[in-house]
Amino acid sequence: MEKFIDQCEDFPRELIRWYSSNRRNLPWRDTNDPYKIWLSEIILQQTRVAQGMDYYNKFVSKYPKVNDLAAATEEEVLKDWQGLGYYSRARNLHHSAKMIVEEHSGEFPDEYNSIIKLKGVGEYTAAAIASFAFNQDYAVLDGNVFRLLSRFFGIKTPIDSTQGKKEFSKLAQSLVPKDDAATYNQAIMEFGALQCTPVNPDCSSCPLQSKCFAYEHDIIKDLPLKEKKVKVQDRFLNYLIIQSSDQLLLNKRTQEGIWKNLFDFPLIESSSSLKYLELEKNKDFISIFKETDFSLEAESDERKHLLSHRRLYCKFYHFKVDEFSTDLLSKYRAVPVSELPQYPVPKLIENYLGEETNLLSLFK
DNA sequence: CAACCGTGGAT
């Protein structure tokens, strides 16, 4: 790190100075409660402040203490998390709340090495909690910090490589001012979020401009470097909404993977977009309706739903049956339409159910 | 350790 010494000199102080006059007032900055800081950090993982704000307020008000969260059911917590995505965060949050109650007597762990043992808490989040709540000297290394360090010091090691993690981590830690990690960590992240943004950073007003390597060499837009890029796969989902009188069948997604422990409908996945006449020949379709008279009531257009790593093409089919077979009831849960809103569902399902015209056939 | 895990805003 010797080659950076000249640049390092005023770096932390400059950031803290900038922070003192440019910081946003965010609710999780008004507290030293490690529980609330933890909540905010989990919510904000890979999530913008604007998107997470309402969820943070809801969780703090509904679950003011860690015991309240631990006392809830996972299903309730998932329902509260609905729409925020990355649902393992909610499952881990709930799991860790119970850990804290059972293994720490409800007292939030106050040391980095204990904090990082919580499920869903990795190096970044442990450093954030340890520094914000307990002012311990751990450097946070998130996307903002990677970007700022990469540009300011001109580091071209890919930030998503093992080497990059080591290199940036060492540099980040060397920059943390002793006894002021809390303020400094907030400052460097806020600077990345507001000033040194991924696209169109405001270099013209940047207090670090004169010492910024990337600005000097006009490579701001090239840094930070990443080596991996996600390939997006297409998936084709055919949802069967099967109704008997005022009830329909829900599927709890208990398997590992996307939307685990959320609910959706009986699902037939296909390798391409299917017409109904093709769907009808599908082995799983036949298996679902064997020995059951059914009638197709309605069919949606194909709807596209985008995930970070998938393009989903979804169709919904409404069916009516006289009664659910015991076979169906062993695989699915019969739920009165009126009770649908209490089940946690993926955004895709929430969107569909939210369009009332899609529900008309359920009441015919 | 590469792949997986959501959603929404910006460009």
Place this chain on the structure above:
DNA sequence: TATCCAAGGTT
């Protein structure tokens, strides 16, 4: 419309 990617973590 397509792509990027945001206060990452787990397997």
